[in-house]
Amino acid sequence: MLKQRGRVLTAAVVAVSGAVIATSNSEAAFSRTVMLRGEQAADLPVGVTYRGSAASITINQSGQVAFVDSLIGPGVDSNNDIAMFSEGSGTLKLVAREGSDAPGANPGDAFWTLNGHISDTGDVAIRSRLKGAGIHDVNDWGMWSGNAGTLSKVIREGDQAPELSGGTLIDGIFFNDGLPLLNNAGHTAFFATLTGTGVSSANDRGVWTDANGSLSLVARKGDGAPGTPTGVNFSHFSGLVMNDADQVAFRGTLSGAGVNSDNQLGLWIGDSNSLTKIIRTGEAAPGTVPGTKFDSLGSFAINDTGQSSFFGRLGLGGVINTANDTGIWTNSNGSLSSVVLEGEVATGAGPDAFFKTFSAINLGNTGHTTFFATLDGAGIDSTNDQSIWIENAGTLTMLAHEGDAAPGHDPGIVFGNFSSVISNKAGQVVFTAFMDGPGITGTNSLSIWTADTNGQLSQLLQTGDLFDVDDDLLAEELRTVSSFQYMTNSYTGRGHGTAFNDVGELAVRINFDDGSTGVFVLDTNAIPEPASLALLSISGLALLSRRRSPSA
Template identity: 25%
Template sequence: MKVHIQSAAVLPAALAFITIGTVGFTASPASAATYTWNGDTNRFWTSDSNWTSDDVPETDVPESDDIVVFNGSSSNTAVYLNGDRTIQELMFGGNTNYDLTHYSTINTLTLANGNLTTTGSATHLLKYHINLGDNGIWSIDTPIFQVINNISGDHSLTKTGSGTLSLSGDSTYSGGTILSEGTLLLNSNNALGTGLVTVQGTAEAPTMDLANGVHIANDIKLLSDLYIKAAEGKRDVTYHAGVISGDIGANLIYNGEDSFAFTGNNTYRGNTIIESGTVQIGDGGTTGWIAGNIENHATLEFNRSDDITYDGVLSGPGDVYQFGTGTLTLTGDSTFGRLLADGGHLVVDGANIKLTANTTKARLVTRYGDMTIQNGADFEYIGASRIHNALTVTGSGTLLTGDQMYVSTHSTEKRFVVEDDAEVNIAGFFTIGAYGPGHISVQSGGKLSTGRFIVQGTSSGLITGSDSQLTINSNLFLYDSSGLAVNDGAGVEVTGYTKVGTPEGFTIDGGTFKTDQLIVNNTSTPTISISGMNALTIGHLNGSSTYQGFIQDAEGGAGELIKVGTGTFTLTQANTYTGSTKVFDGTLLVNNSSDSATGSGNVIVRDSGTLGGNGFIEDGRVILYTGGTLAPGQSAGHLTVENITFYHGDTTLEIELGGLADTEYDVLSILGSAVLGEFGSPQLDVSLIDGFTLDLDQQFDIVNISGIRYGEFDGLSEGALVNSFDDIGLFITYQAGDGNDIALYTAAIPEPTSYVMLGLGGLVHVLRRSNRMFRNY
């Protein structure tokens, strides 16, 4: 048994400061000796010649109350413990790397006071088992100090110093860990023993660095900020299953390249800051939580199988994912980068959320999960969204706004839905089917407003229910085999043109569809189905267009076509819809070659509307009310109608004369009856086409009537002067053709006293020449 005698170097005080090499320390018990490894003989701890001691007299090897120093003055830097041993504490200094390893078996080194200190620029390996004989302070001021095996004992370990302490063993020490400075690198699940980890940093927040796939179960108490990072270059998820507690003001900062998952139900109220890498809340089960606000500069993933509500604030430019099979509800007002539903159900409930990521990627994505925005939430994103799974925007006051939206839900059960008075405003493109078939529904009073609206592939759009509305502030395109249905009191309004390139066109069944222009795509001949009052309205912004497709009734019965605006709308096909056609403004041209361009319903022309064209209206009756005009042809042309009534006196028949052939002036053929005035006689307005002049003895058979004619034009009785052009009079007769047709003929303008004789003579002239029957037309 050796007896230690204090040397003069440690007197007079038992706790005086001693410097050995580059190591500074405070001596522990007054009887402690300091042993410095010189390694002069070999690598074995048990060789007393390997040690230099301040013991007086100097004895063999360090024992339980001795301080052991490795300071870089040795020749052998690998040290074999070769036996379980106890010392007071352990110190390293200098710039030499030490490897405290085992020879044949792994032995245990007990630190009686638990302390370990490193300084200098070297890195060291400690491969012994370590037993803490007391609460230890490990001050690591070298770049890295690695403990490869286990730490045991009933005491605590406090990490101080700016360096990195790497722990790789399955430790069992139970007194807890206090992290004050520098970095703890954890390479095993049990590296921190079984006790509480307390973070009590100083000026700079300490770091906990977890290696690939490590699962830490210790509870953590935050008394200051803590950095957590996953080892760089790894790809497995690292877990923390314990509970992290702490007061407001103590933040957790994650900074790593890989994924870190919280599977404990944490209660700390400070912020969580994600600087890089991925943080998971949960790992597919029913645990894992963060209670405070989250500032995300990288990736945040919610991955729970149950229903959870996060009421904190999300901020930063990073991505937020819903991965779990359960339902995640967000209720906090937040501004962050991107939001992606990749599993389960994501709900935004009453929150104001704005997505602002500076990226070309879609900001809002529903990929493998459904999403609902509800209860007055105000959701805004810049850039594009991609909807591959169900997205429902619902409830009065709920608003979704964005720049572009692409819907490819692949299933009619997985739709983009706007309902129950909610509103969606998309400033730019709204495209259905760009990445596979997509399906949308605007229903129950929902409102969707967008710029350009495109439906393609086998995609579909359904606008249904009273007060449901689709407003397109640019153009509507229907391509391929897509479909659009407007039903049951819903409405669609297109400020530009509607281009129909799908064979089945679109359906208006009890709804209303209003577009400035209606055209077909290339050589398509689509069919539009309509039913209901005001079903299809064309020209409300004064545009002109030609529709070369067909119009028929929808399942709900007769549908109406309405022409408004100052532009011209042209129909070119034989249509079969049975509702009325109403021309309130501008011009409707019927340029079909057979049957009826306006179906079988009545054609109403009124206000400032004009009906013209070179086609056929062979069903229904054309009725002109106040302000209505009938102008056969398109310039000179031939219009055929079934029946016609000029109901009021301020209606007009416009006739243009451009030559003597019946193809060079306007002709109106009436297959049935003609009523020239129920409440006042209509006006007849005759003009000459530029370049044409009248001559004497010319005749123009302008109206052919197969049935009965009632009435005359206003102020124009039989043989009356209609107008004069260069002193040549243009007169009217109602007895041309088969005796019931209307013709104009020319003659010199006589003196007023000769008008009666001229009328009789002119009538004889017309009757002799006008024996052409309607069948010639």
């Protein structure tokens, strides 16, 4: 359940006529405690508790959370001290534990490492390495999906390669950032290398998905690349992502007739029935001077309607040089167009500020592209060269700028460096920011912020805040925030799980100055306007706060 948290930055509490008033420059948020260090671990023997080093913390659209944590307690050792837990069945349950037998494997073949995330179906995807008497480097990695009591194997090294001739085996399974793919429809996709019958260096890798109900081949090395001339074939795959419409997208490297270093890369989207080329190097780059072509393609994003945004680098020559050869492009406006180009004016960041570099690219379901950018130009230095932006229908809006005043704080308190920038499909952005100015020290300088599509900024959490870890409406247990972490990766929300769902809930690990830690859900939509009075209790009356339970 979500409980309103009154966070206090000053620790000054004044008693006035029976009222307890705490002054604060922060805001109040709604939150829910998922797990606290030292609590009994779900579905494990009495005395086995959470260590509180939670990682791979993800959340689905129902507010259900999954995470991996270390364990301590009776019978726990280095062979069984890692476990994955999920709220996907409605309450927190054990899904898998190191040392337990892996479904679909021989008895004694056990999970060794665990990494994964939760989807909207409540199922989780797990990538794990196995250990046991029959485990070797040819069959030790695999992927599983399901929930507590229903976990099943998706694919494992050494398995027969789906839809290929007998004796063609899966040799290696690969995912971006080590995270297994599972979209919110409960379907998966993966890269794999091959070995065995009929396999050579010309056809030893492929891409699969189970979107049609069983694992199907999407593309294989040596296949003709759709949208290219006959004789141009796939030679490598990378950057695999998947949307909730069961489309996969990837970066393909090409070989064959007419392929050279100027045109060997491309992006494709589709499924096991058909693939469509998005762009290829050597093709014209819209929004630039005629004759300018793409030289390389970097990170990219897709949304659930099949639209895409991507980072590109231009070929040098003419007016294109190393000061203006990069940018972001999208086809979300109906045809391929530039979102932003290196060297363009960064409106609102200073009269002479221009864009320098780009990262953290994401694309929402309404066609808005969000990104992080560094800036350059007269008046720009290390104190104001970072920024976060959103583009929608050709209009760029700056959401946050290093060096600008931090909203809701005293005069002189400004944003420092930004990090951990992620966005959801609704176009909301979450990021961490260091702050500087009067009263800011090493104990209260780090904060989490959210920005909506209109550029409205709200602070969610700050080190030094008092945070209530007790979900009981009529009780509180305040602890001082010392640090926090939430999951960020280059492929957030594109089948790889997310810490920030589309209804604005953030799953985060918070560490406190007494050494305790826990996993919490913070609701970014329930932040009221900044106020100077954060806690109020009069004549023994208790303020009741709204709470919300994760859906079963």
